[in-house]
Amino acid sequence: MRKDAGNFRQIPSVDEVLKTAVAFAAVEQYGRASVVRAVRASISSARQKMRGNGAHPITTDAIAGSAVLHLEREARPKVRAVFNLTGTVLHTNLGRAVLSETAVAAATTAMREALALEFDLGEGKRGERDELVRDLLCGLTGAESATVVNNNAAAVLLVLNTLAKGKEAIVSRGELIEIGGAFRMPEIMSRAGAKLVEIGTTNRTHEKDYKNEISKKTGLILKVHTSNYRIEGFTKEVKADRLSEIARKYNVPLVNDLGSGTLVDLSKYGLSHEPTVAEAVSEGADLVTFSGDKLLGGPQAGFIVGTKELIAKINKNPMKRALRLDKIRLAALEATLQLYRDPDRLVSTLPTVRLLARKKADIEALAKRVLPSVSNAAGEGYEVSTVACESQIGSGSLPQETIPSFGILIRSKQRGGGAIAALSSAFRALPTPVVGRIEGQALIFDLRCLEREDAFVANLASLRVEIGA
Numbered sequence: 240m241r242k243d244a245g246n247f248r249q250i251p252s253v254d255e256v257l258k259t260a261v262a263f264a265a266v267e268q269y270g271r272a273s274v275v276r277a278v279r280a281s282i283s284s285a286r287q288k289m290r291g292n293g294a295h296p297i298t299t300d301a302i303a304g305s306a307v308l309h310l311e312r313e314a315r316p317k318v319r320a321v322f323n324l325t326g327t328v329l330h331t332n333l334g335r336a337v338l339s340e341t342a343v344a345a346a347t348t349a350m351r352e353a354l355a356l357e358f359d360l361g362e363g364k365r366g367e368r369d370e371l372v373r374d375l376l377c378g379l380t381g382a383e384s385a386t387v388v389n390n391n392a393a394a395v396l397l398v399l400n401t402l403a404k405g406k407e408a409i410v411s412r413g414e415l416i417e418i419g420g421a422f423r424m425p426e427i428m429s430r431a432g433a434k435l436v437e438i439g440t441t442n443r444t445h446e447k448d449y450k451n452e453i454s455k456k457t458g459l460i461l462k463v464h465t466s467n468y469r470i471e472g473f474t475k476e477v478k479a480d481r482l483s484e485i486a487r488k489y490n491v492p493l494v495n496d497l498g499s500g501t502l503v504d505l506s507k508y509g510l511s512h513e514p515t516v517a518e519a520v521s522e523g524a525d526l527v528t529f530s531g532d533k534l535l536g537g538p539q540a541g542f543i544v545g546t547k548e549l550i551a552k553i554n555k556n557p558m559k560r561a562l563r564l565d566k567i568r569l570a571a572l573e574a575t576l577q578l579y580r581d582p583d584r585l586v587s588t589l590p591t592v593r594l595l596a597r598k599k600a601d602i603e604a605l606a607k608r609v610l611p612s613v614s615n616a617a618g619e620g621y622e623v624s625t626v627a628c629e630s631q632i633g634s635g636s637l638p639q640e641t642i643p644s645f646g647i648l649i650r651s652k653q654r655g656g657g658a659i660a661a662l663s664s665a666f667r668a669l670p671t672p673v674v675g676r677i678e679g680q681a682l683i684f685d686l687r688c689l690e691r692e693d694a695f696v697a698n699l700a701s702l703r704v705e706i707g708a
Contacts, residue, residue, distance in 0.1 A: 250285060251299040253278050261303040269310050277306035277313075321672040322695055326644060326685030327633035328594050333674065335532045335539070335634055337590040339578060342537065342571040349570035356566050369554070371569055375576040379502050380516045382527070382544035386554055387572070388562040391498065392427065394528040394541030398494055399431035401556045402549070403458025408433040411444040413476065414463035416498075424463065433458060443475040449485055459492045460485075462524070464514060479514075483523025492525040492549060499634065500529020500542070502579050508586075508596040510632075511640050516544065525549055533634045536591030537575035538568040594688055595632065595642065602686050603627075603645040609696060613647050613684070616699040617662065622650045630687045646685040671698045 256262055256278045265274045284305070285297045297305075321333060329335045338346070348354075359366035369386050376385035388394050399408060408428055415437065417423045428435045436457075438448040449460060462479055477485075479495055486493035497519055506512045513534065519527045526549055531540030541562075543553060553559065564572070578588045585592040606625040614623035626648035629641035651658035663682050666673040671694070675684040689695055 250282060250289075250297065251302055253282065256282070256299050256302045256306070259299050259303045261300060261307060265303070265307050265310060269314070273310060273313075274306065277309045278302060280309060281305040319672065321674050322691075322698070323688045324646070324673060324675045324684035324686060326628060326630045326646070326676060326683070326687060328591065328630060328688060329533055329633035331634050336536045337594075338538060338571055339536070339575060339589050341578065341588070342574040345570040345574035346538075346567045349567045354566050354570070356569070368563065368566075368569060372573050372576060375573065375580075376542060376544055379576065379579050380527070380544050381520045382516075382546075384547040384550035385542065385544040386550050386559070387531075387564055387569075388541045388543070388559070389564060390532075390539050391496070391500070391528055391530040391541040393562040394543045395424075395496055396427055396431050397553060397556060397558055397562055398526055398528060398543060399428055399433045399459075399461075400558055401553045402492055402494070403428075403431065403433035405432060406434065406458030407436045407452075407454070407456045408459050408461050409436045409438060409449060409452050409457060410461045410463065411439045411448070411476065412437045412441050413439065413444055414461075414465060416463055416465060444477060445475060446477050446481065446485060449477065449482065450489075453485075453489045453491060457489075457491050459494050462493065462495045464495070464497045478522075479519060479524060480522040483525075486525070487523070493523065494526045494528065495519045495522075495524035497527060497529040499533040499535075500527075501534040503582050503585065503592075505534070505595075508592065510595065510642070516542075520544065530634075531572060531575075534591065534632075535575070536589045538571040540564060540568060540572055597687055599627075599643045599645055605686050605689065605692065606645045606647055609686070609689075609692065610647060612696045612699055613649070616702040617649055620652055620658065621662065622652060624648050626683065628683060628685050630685055642687070644685050644687045646683055646687075649682040649684075650680070665702055669698055669702060673698070 253275060257266070257274070262274060262278065265277075269277075281302045285302060323330055323333050325333070327333075355366070356371075357366050357368050358364075359370075372387060373385050376387075377383065388397055410424065410428075415424050425435050434456075436452050438444060438452055453460075460482065462482055479493075483493050497514060497516060499513070501513050501515055502517070504512060504515060516527055516529055524545065526543055526545035529535070529542050531537040531542060543550065575589070578585060581588070586596050587593065603625065610623065610625055614621075617623055624647070626646055628644050628646045630644040631641055649659070649662065651662070659677060659680055659682050663675065663677060666675065666682075673684070673695075675682050677683070
């Protein structure tokens with residue numbers, strides 16, 4: 240007979256645990272089936288611990304408490320709000336653009352109410368969902384027509400499949416981009432059924448390179464804005480306005496993929512100039528594609544703007560239905576685009592612009608205010624100070640651009656990097672996770688994106704408990 244068999248018999252049964260007040264309350268909150276499953280898992284865990292080290296039996300209340308903790312972890316949403324203190328404003332892994340209050344309100348209405356989504360209220364018959372944003376997009380970009388899909392990758396895929404399926408698509412080698420998630424232009428062309436024709440070299444492409452490859456097999460010329468990298472030095476590219484002249488001469492559509500895309504000149508906010516969609520349209524592109532959740536500051540979406548003829552052809556593609564937006568994002572998108580009708584107020588109305596335009600002095604003042612709270616939470620084992628740092632835009636936008644910022648720097652008084660890694664993990668385990676970045680064995684919180692100061696400070700209350708300080 241095993242020496243721990245007697246202890247096993249003292250482990251409470253499932254029925255005994257379910258009679259405790261803790262389990263009874265859990266049943267009211269999570270349902271009997273879930274509580275029974277969690278209790279059985281806790282009992283199994285207790286049995287394993289006893290088998291391993293001969294520990295004393297666990298009480299019914301302890302088993303019930305363990306089960307409740309398990310249920311609480313299971314019930315915690317996976318999609319959770321975090322404090323983005325990484326210094327990357329449009330962080331792909333943290334959801335990119337934060338929506339405006341008007342966009343949030345519009346999305347909430349779309350979730351709660353029936354909508355005139357594909358219904359023409361004037362005619363009293365079926366309508367088209369693109370009509371909800373088409374006029375806005377045309378007014379803001381100068382394009383004849385517009386359509387919208389799930390994201391910019393979908394926009395490029397749809398354009399290629401519509402205009403170049405079974406045909407050739409001409410692209411400069413210097414513009415064969417790869418973006419996050421191993422999305423590569425050659426592969427998306429293949430999936431769209433287009434044959435890639437590479438021209439020029441990595442660093443230099445000339446007009447003659449385009450002209451030499453245009454034939455009856457050509458479906459389109461694709462110009463790709465290299466928004467997530469730059470090629471410098473001995474370089475040459477054919478500008479979009481000149482390329483549009485070549486495309487018109489040979490009667491071939493020119494598609495300009497801007498990637499991130501912006502509707503306003505970012506230089507007014509102290510950033511480098513990024514080609515705007517209106518500029519791309521005025522330069523003569525037949526179609527322009529760009530994103531909604533990057534520099535534009537809206538929900539995930541992909542835009543296609545251009546000539547009425549080509550947009551109509553794209554909308555007839557059966558793939559369009561598979562790539563369309565749902566009602567919630569369309570509502571948020573319309574609200575976001577409406578803000579651009581008053582560009583002078585974007586700093587106050589659009590979070591992305593507000594965060595990018597935030598002054599270093601204001602962020603420094605914020606850092607000094609929250610410093611005591613962070614220092615107290617971290618404990619005596621860490622040195623905490625304010626520090627000047629550099630933010631970046633993110634999501635492949637203006638990759639060489641950094642923005643002067645300010646933040647909090649935390650170093651361990653112990654040698655080695657284990658303490659900083661543990662502290663960083665503890666911050667991420669807070670009720671609202673705090674995500675920073677580790678540089679040179681120090682944890683840095685760039686405060687450019689911290690706007691809810693009081694909530695951040697209150698959130699730190701349990702940090703010492705989390706790290707066992």
